[in-house]
Amino acid sequence: MSLSRILQNPELQASIKSEHEAKSAKIAEHFSDRISHICHAKNDIIVHDNLNEIDFQKMLDEEFFDFAAKHGNAISHIFL
Structure with a gap:
């Protein structure tokens, strides 16, 4: 999918942004869990x-x- 097509379609932008935010939240949660486990086992x-x-x-x-x-x-x- 081309960048120009994404930029011209607000619904597509929202979908991609939502997907990116969900992935970021999952990554951040994984990191938080990892650090939490390390601290509990300190x-x-x-x-x-x-x-x-x-x-x-x-x-x-x-x-x-x-x-x-x-x-x-x-x-x-x-x-x-």
């Missing part, structure tokens, strides 16, 4: 991997940056 992770609080925070940061690298274009309109 004590086990710290003990098992011999981490301190700073190392644990670095691990969370890496999760975020990996997520952003993989899904950044799909969620660019979401403010985290």
